[in-house]
Amino acid sequence: MKSNQVRLNCGITMPVLGLGTFTFQNDREKTQLAIHTALEMGYRHLDTAKVYGSEPAVGNVLREAILDQTVNRGDVFVTSKLWGSDHHDPVSALKQTLKNLGMEYLDMYLVHWPVKLKPWACYPVPQEEDFVECLDIESTWAGMERCLDLGLCRCIGVSNFSSNKIIQLMDFASVPPAVNQVEMHPMWKQSKLRGVCADYRIHVSAYSPLGGPGNSWGSTAVVDHPIMKSIAFKHKATPAQVALKWGSSKGSSMIVKSFNQKRMRENMEALNLKLDDQDIVDIDKMEERKIMRGEVYVNSTTSPYRTIIDLWDAEI
Secondary structure, X not given: OOOOEEEOOOOOEEEOEEEEOOOOOOOHHHHHHHHHHHHHHOOOEEEOOHHXXXXXXXXXXXXXXXXXXXXXXXXXXXXXXXXXXXXXXXXXXXXXXXXXXXXXXXXXXXXXXXXXXXXXXXXXXXXXXXXXXXXXXXXXXXXXXXXXXXXXXXXXXXXXOOHHHHHHHHHHOOOOXXXXXXXXXXXXXXXXXXHHHHHOOOEEEEEOOOOOOOOOOOOOOOOOOHHHHXXXXXXXXXXXXXXXXXXXXXXXXXXXXXXXXXXXXXXXXXXXXXXXXXXXXXXXXXXXXXOOOOHHHOOOOOOOXXXXXXXXXXXX
């Protein structure tokens, strides 16, 4: 997969395809088996987060693979994320993540959401009393830059940031984010955000590049769409492969999350697919609908975001 890399503004390269490791069940054995299989297949980007609970599984498999010389640490790109409850101290949070992983450094550390929570709120769905109303992303970002200065990670970035939030961050950031990881797929194309990020040389990485089928909040609308099915039929491919190739044609990397061996291989083979200009035109006609809306971060009393429009700055 050497050729399937993107160069980031921090000077390092990142594989175009990454394996996401979040599951609601957080079954350590299943997760470890999937990561092991992925490494054997040639996946070289593993995406985790404190709140996923999968950091130990990622670390265990990677250490084993390094010991038996399947991979070198330098060949594998590892991303994790700062949860809202750790905005007050990103350095300590990253040190804990490294402990969970059993690693000396991360390749990429992302601010998971532009949401600050109280220190005890280490779970995916915060309650009303868990929010800190003043977000103060400037202090959070200063902590992220400190992580970089200390050599705890090679690059820093953000996730789920709207165009406006990127522009605001760039007003005070000494180091620009290398990545903005957001929902992006043929039914949520992120055209405006991709333009803003391109202006600042921030790479857009797509999570749920197939629309999140298989997740409790996800949808099969992308892979079941008649346009996707028709393009797939034309190229003797699957709708999922068409969606992934569309994402890479827009210059994005993608975090795919399947623990099914056949689909993992299928996802990897998507990068060999060739779409023609008409395919892209047809996909661009597809109606848009955001699937991961983040309603759990919105409330009318304690969240800095009183409405869903506030959270996404009207980009929804």
